[in-house]
Amino acid sequence: MGLRCPRSSAVPEPPRAGVFPPSAVGRRPAPQRLAEARGGSGGAAAGQGRAMQAAARRVACAVSGGVDSAVAALLLRRRGYQVTGIFMKNWDPLDEQGACSVDRDCEDAYRVCQKLDIPFHQVSYVKEYWNEVFSNLLKEYELGRTPNPDIVCNKHIKFNYFLHYAMDNLGADAIATGHYARTSLEDEEVFQQKHIKRPQRLFRNRFEVRNTVKLLQGADLFKDQTFFLSQISQDALRKTIFPLGDLTKSFVKKIAAEHGLHHVLKKKESMGVCFIGERNFENFLLEYLEPQPGNFVSIEDKKVMGTHKGWFLYTIGQRARLGGLKDAWFVVDKDVSTGDIFVAPSRDHPALYRDLLRTNxxxxxxxxxxxxLVRDKMMDCHFRFRHQMALVPCVLTLNQDGSVWVTLVKPARAITPGQFAVFYKGDECLGSGKILRMGPSVYAMQQGKNREEGPKKEEVDKIEPAT
Incomplete structure (x- = not known):
């Protein structure tokens, strides 16, 4: 029989500072940090001093029931901090028909906290998630866009409601998550930051925030998750520790194995929508959105190739399910006004490639x-609109409303409205904006060029040959 996840907070005695060998606070050179992650410690006197200093630091660590958050909590515990594990329940499995793993994940998170001998809390943000993340997701799909709920969830839930709960209700000095990311602050600097409730404004005062904190890519560039953190606030970043920032995924798994966290180590990594999990997404969406039947239309000759149940079920670049055809066709564009989804007979069709987009x-x-960007109205940087896609060189042009035009050095495949364009300079994540408009595709440009050249050829044919 599985463990029952407690519905109310279970708060055992605060952890004793000496249960795990404490490591030094702050970002040390990578070899030293890796050695400390394995369990090495410095001199006995130095270690004892650090333990006494760290014991007064309270850190609320988000635990999800996965290996990354488990190891994050373990590393914080070993540094001697008073760590509390917090599991966020943000989806009610009773709301719909599909299976939801939230209860099992909660049990796994609780077992991690038991193993580490730290307090465990469960908080529910089901209403907040519905109002500020899921409703937005449905609205975006209805508009013909493809949203990224993970980015929105981090902005509104993890780094807003969770942050304030940890600070205001638990008296935490900092929060921590298992994201593969870093900041420009050492741990000790995070504890020195004041937690200030700032009024919500459309514009941030450029001169109000001094000594701003930068969001930096994690050491494991393949697992780097700054993409998903690109909308969080400066106030949240100032109070956040990312214990896995200097580690690779393989090293994190080794730490979990060495410390007996086998129940989370063998879990399959979640690839579904934030907090909702993996499921048949077409059936899931059709529980909330009315079917909107329409046609699949060839982008080349405008021939109807088949029918679909709704434009919101397809995103640009994905394979279209067309019965009776030997070759694969791919979605290249959508017309919400008519319900048509335009398709092309190749994964790399020029209709899928564009080099211009505009954000909000x-x-x-x-x-x-x-x-x-303020000085020159233009700036060179890199961008991506999907996690783990290669960074693409681009030029940003600033508009008066704070949006930007993004001009790519070379066309990118399947740029998708509703996704976030995330910008980078070196290893720094600068921020992001939602893609609202796209420039013409390479195919449209080719067609336009052909039309322009057509009349010229006819005129040439009319010229009488010289005698």
Missing amino acids: RVHWIAEEPPAE
């Missing part, structure tokens, strides 16, 4: 906007 008002993490 960009959320800049450290400097709003960057001084170079």
Whole structure:
């Protein structure tokens, strides 16, 4: 029989500072940090001093029931902090028909806290998640866009409601998550930051926030998760520790194995929607949105290729399910006004490639906007709109409303409205903006060029040959 996840807070005695060998506080050179992650410690006197200093620091660590958050809590515990594990329940499995793993994840998170001998709390943000994340997701799909709920969830739930709960209700000095990311602050600097409730404004005062904190890519560039953190506030970043920032995923798994966290180590990594999990997404969406039947239309000759149940079930770049055809066709565009989904007979069809897009008002993490962009109205940087896609060189052009035009050095495949364009300079994540408009595709440009060249050829044919 599985463990029952407690519905109310279970708060055992605060952890004793000496249960795990404490490590030094702050970001040390990578070899030293890796050695400390394995369990090495410095001199006995130095270690004892650090333990006494760290014991007064209270950290609320988000625990999800996965290996990353489990190891994050373990590393914080070993540094000697008073760690509390907090599981966020943000989806009610009774709301719909599909299976939801939230109860099992809660049990796994509770077992991690038991193993580490730290307090465990469960908090519910089901209403907040519905109002500020899921409703937004449905609205975006209805508009023909493809949203990214993980980015929105981090902004509104983990780094807003969870942050304030930890600070105001638990008296935490900092929060921590299992994201593969880093900041420009050492741990000790995080504890020195004041937690200030700032009024919500459309614009951030450029001169109000001094010594801004930068969001930096994790050491494991393949697992780097700054993409999902690109909308969080400066206030949240100042109070956040990312214990896995200097580690690789393989090393995190080794730490979990060495410390007996086998029940989370063998779990399959979640790839579904934030807090909702993996499921048949078409059936899931059709529980909330009315079917909107329409046609699949060839982008080349406008021939009807088949029918679909709704434009919101397809995103640009994905394979279209067309019965009776030998070759694969791919979604290249959508027309919400007619319900048509345009398809092309190749995964790399030129209709899938574009080199221009426009965002909504960009959320800049450290400097709003960057001084170079303000001064020159243009700025070179890199961007991606999908996690783990290769960074693409681009030029940003600043608009008066705070949005930007993004011009790519070379066309990218399947740029998708509703996704976030996330910007980078070196290893710094600058921020992100939602993609609202796209420039013409390479195919449209080719067709336009052909039309322009057509009349010229006819005129040439009319010229009488010289005698």
